[in-house]
Amino acid sequence: METIKHRYSKQRETILQVVRSTVEHPTVDWIYTETRKDIPNISLGTIYRNLSQLVASGQLLKLKDEAMVRYDGNTGHHDHFRCFRCGKWFDVQILDQKSIEAFNQKHQFEIRSVNLELEGVCEDCLKT
Amino acid sequence: METIKHRYSKQRETILQVVRSTVEHPTVDWIYTETRKDIPNISLGTIYRNLSQLVASGQLLKLKDEAMVRYDGNTGHHDHFRCFRCGKWFDVQILDQKSIEAFNQKHQFEIRSVNLELEGVCEDCLKT
DNA sequence: AAGTAAATAGTAATAATTACTGTTAAGAAG
DNA sequence: CTTCTTAACAGTAATTATTACTATTTACTT
Incomplete structure (x- = not known):
């Protein structure tokens, strides 16, 4: 670097x-x-x-x-969920550090960035 | 639908x-x-x-x-790792079904697609 | 066999991103 | 403080992935 x-x-x-x-x-x-x-x-x-x-x-x-x-602007670890209908992005928490550590022990890859994006329908849009 | x-x-x-x-x-x-x-x-x-x-x-x-x-073309559940140096994409397995189920129980969102992309340096590129 | 509209080829238009050029100014060195 | 180097800038042109449009073809229904 x-x-x-x-x-x-x-x-x-x-x-x-x-x-x-x-x-x-x-x-x-x-x-x-x-x-x-x-x-x-x-x-x-x-x-x-x-x-x-x-x-x-x-x-x-x-x-x-x-x-x-x-x-x-929030660089703390978190994941993202995007609603198909309203198009909004939500900050969510799914992936845990354990899963990444487990991966690190199995492979020789050096992870520098993690980006998990989910899509679906959000709570508000499901109501309507 | x-x-x-x-x-x-x-x-x-x-x-x-x-x-x-x-x-x-x-x-x-x-x-x-x-x-x-x-x-x-x-x-x-x-x-x-x-x-x-x-x-x-x-x-x-x-x-x-x-x-x-x-x-x-592989639509079975898997995640992706992309190497910064050589630009290659690798199919990997990190996120487990349990994490998604845990999320589903906490939230009312309806998840329809999951996309986890990791970036870093791959095994081969680390050697050189 | 005839009718319909989904799908196509070919082309034009759009829009996100990058490249270029001459100018400004941050920060190091005297 | 003054000079020097070059990172960063404004403004504009060029690039390029993607979408829109139009006339034509063709898969599938009745």
């Missing part, structure tokens, strides 16, 4: 705060719109570049929707 | 066979190229339409790579 030197930038700082300001697992587009409220002339390329960098440095998680990519 | 009537088509049949012919978790582009060996003038739209349909009917799984979408 080589260390890469990162300079501070107001743009990256703001983007990180924007993503952390919500639990809604925002899309790039939403992040762009929100960040422009603080920095009106920020470039879309800057959004993409910094989101990638923040994921690479472990400060954000990246999810993949049906079509779009989404981000999550 | 409404039932949708599907007519047979040689194109869909061929696409399914192509995806099932490999364990390499092929991309749409690869599937397109391979299928054209059998049906030279098949349209890319036909590939996309049928892949979606085959996923919807549970005959294929859909994975999301860094950038691209991939498909898997």
